[in-house]
Amino acid sequence: xxxxxxxxxxxxxxxIKSLSKSYGDVYALEDVSLDIKAGEFITLLGxxxxxxxxxxxxxxxxxxxxxxxxxxxxxxxxxxPPHMRGLGMVFQNYALFPFMSVAENVxxxxxxxxxxxxxxxxxxxxxxxxxxxxxxxxxxxxxxxGGQKQRVALARAMVFEPKIILMDEPLxxxxxxxxxxxxxxxxxxxxxxxxxxxxxxxxxxxxxTMSDRIAVINNGRLVQVDAPKALYDNPKDLxxxxxxGESVLLQLENSKDGxxxxxxxxxxxxxxxxxxxxxxxxxxxxxxxxxxxxxxTVNDLSGIVSAxxxxxxxxxxxxxxxxxxxxxxxxPASKSQSSNNIPEVGKPIQLGLHAEDVIIVEGxxx
Numbered sequence: 001x002x003x004x005x006x007x008x009x010x011x012x013x014x015x016i017k018s019l020s021k022s023y024g025d026v027y028a029l030e031d032v033s034l035d036i037k038a039g040e041f042i043t044l045l046g047x048x049x050x051x052x053x054x055x056x057x058x059x060x061x062x063x064x065x066x067x068x069x070x071x072x073x074x075x076x077x078x079x080x081p082p083h084m085r086g087l088g089m090v091f092q093n094y095a096l097f098p099f100m101s102v103a104e105n106v107x108x109x110x111x112x113x114x115x116x117x118x119x120x121x122x123x124x125x126x127x128x129x130x131x132x133x134x135x136x137x138x139x140x141x142x143x144x145x146g147g148q149k150q151r152v153a154l155a156r157a158m159v160f161e162p163k164i165i166l167m168d169e170p171l172x173x174x175x176x177x178x179x180x181x182x183x184x185x186x187x188x189x190x191x192x193x194x195x196x197x198x199x200x201x202x203x204x205x206x207x208x209t210m211s212d213r214i215a216v217i218n219n220g221r222l223v224q225v226d227a228p229k230a231l232y233d234n235p236k237d238l239x240x241x242x243x244x245g246e247s248v249l250l251q252l253e254n255s256k257d258g259x260x261x262x263x264x265x266x267x268x269x270x271x272x273x274x275x276x277x278x279x280x281x282x283x284x285x286x287x288x289x290x291x292x293x294x295x296x297t298v299n300d301l302s303g304i305v306s307a308x309x310x311x312x313x314x315x316x317x318x319x320x321x322x323x324x325x326x327x328x329x330x331x332p333a334s335k336s337q338s339s340n341n342i343p344e345v346g347k348p349i350q351l352g353l354h355a356e357d358v359i360i361v362e363g364x365x366x
Contacts, residue, residue: 010194011039012073012163014059019068021054027220028054029065034215034222036198038073041190043199043207046217047243053168055217056200060166061085072164088157088165088195092172094149096141096156102128103137106155113160127155130189147178154186158193167199171206183209204244208232216240238363241282248327250281251365259360262321267299268358282359285316285330290343291352298352301327305343317343319351327351 014036021029028051036042044052057063059070061082069078077085088109096105103124110120128134131151141149150170157165171179171186187210190197201207207214208228216223216231216239224236235241242249253260258272259279266272266281273279291298306326307318315331329351331342343349 009038009163010161011196013038013071014164014196014198015069015071016055016059017069017071019055019058019065019070021058021063021065021220027051029058030220032068032217032220032222034225036196037212039194039196041187041197041199041210041212043201043211043214044217045201045204045207045214047202050217051220052200052202052217054220056166056168056198059164059198060087060089086162086164088160088162090153090157090165090167090170092169094153096149096152098141100141101137102133102139102141102144102152105141105152106137106159109156109160123159124155127159130158130192131155131185146174147182150174150182154189158189158195161193162195164196164198165193167197169201170199172201172203179206180209186210208244216243218243233359235282235359235361238280238361238365241280241359241361246285246328246330248283248285249361249365250283250325250327252279252281252360254278261299262301264300266358266360267297267355268360269356270358273360273362277362278364279360280363280365282361283327283353284357284359285328287357288327288329288351288353290329290331291350297355299355299358301351301353303327303349303351305345305347305349308342308345315342317349319349 016032016034019029019032020027032055044055046052054063058065061080065078069076071077106127107120107124110123124137128137131154133148133151133155144152153170171182174182183206199210211228213225213227214231215225218239224231224240231240232245235244238249241247250261252266254276257265259266261281291300301321303319303321305317306320309316310333313333315333317329317331319327319329321327
């Protein structure tokens with residue numbers, strides 16, 4: 001594709017090739033390769049210290065890799081200074097100028113690009129309208145709420161219509177309700193902008209809500225890249241299975257006839273794996289059902305209720321299976337459900353996991 005074609009696009013693909021970055025003996029990034037599609041919303045997800053922010057800052061140009069390369073479209077950008085990359089950037093702390101008005105903050109990228117004041121006003125007004133802050137242009141930053149400051153930061157990142165926007169945990173300072181509202185707004189804004197968005201978070205629910213694809217990073221390495229549902233339903237290893245969503249891992253035993261779950265053959269729709277590698281069963285609390293069934297398609301688990309926690313839309317029931325093993329089951333707490341149906345602490349309980357809901361990963365529970 002020619003440079004002219006790229007100029008007419010609203011977004012650019014990003015190519016990351018064999019990227020590594022170390023600090024002394026510690027690898028922040030280790031041989032990371034990732035192709036991000038033009039117009040994609042991709043989230044870099046991982047725990048604190050995993051390398052996700054280092055990867056984002058390398059794409060932005062604030063961190064220089066020890067080896068590897070970065071491409072925007074066909075153009076290599078590895079050694080290009082940050083201000084020459086044409087990126088929109090939204091930081092965790094907003095990074096707004098307190099001595100400027102809202103309009104001056106939003107228009108800053110246009111001023112440094114030498115745009116006329118008439119054109120600046122049109123673009124500033126359009127950006128503020130897009131983030132639902134019409135009429136806020138003359139306000140000072142200290143007069144805004146956290147959510148409004150976040151919208152100003154978004155407007156500033158979008159105002160010059162960049163083809164790539166980078167976001168570093170932009171919603172982490174907001175309260176739960178506002179954060180969830182902004183997640184939906186950001187997803188809708190992405191569809192309007194059509195820009196490529198690379199988003200960093202340690203919040204797996206946020207990543208599942210917003211992303212086209214999620215790149216899970218751990219200890220500087222890319223562990224799995226997948227669409228949210230594929231990542232949740234088919235984790236590739238123990239780390240992803242444990243990190244994404246609520247889950248409990250139960251060690252399975254091998255036999256000549258297949259995998260064994262607590263003394264009983266594991267019933268699963270997929271073919272039993274061959275060989276003697278250790279495997280674990282991944283149990284999602286919402287997939288367990290209360291059951292006294294001995295059906296051929298249900299894996300039975302019995303235990304004693306150790307706790308029952310009401311959480312509004314659901315009840316989380318903790319179950320002791322014995323041998324220092326506990327699992328949890330999430331039951332809907334609908335108005336039609338009487339309190340008599342909620343399992344009592346200290347009472348036995350029979351749970352079932354359907355064969356189609358079985359998820360297994362290779363490895364040993366520590």
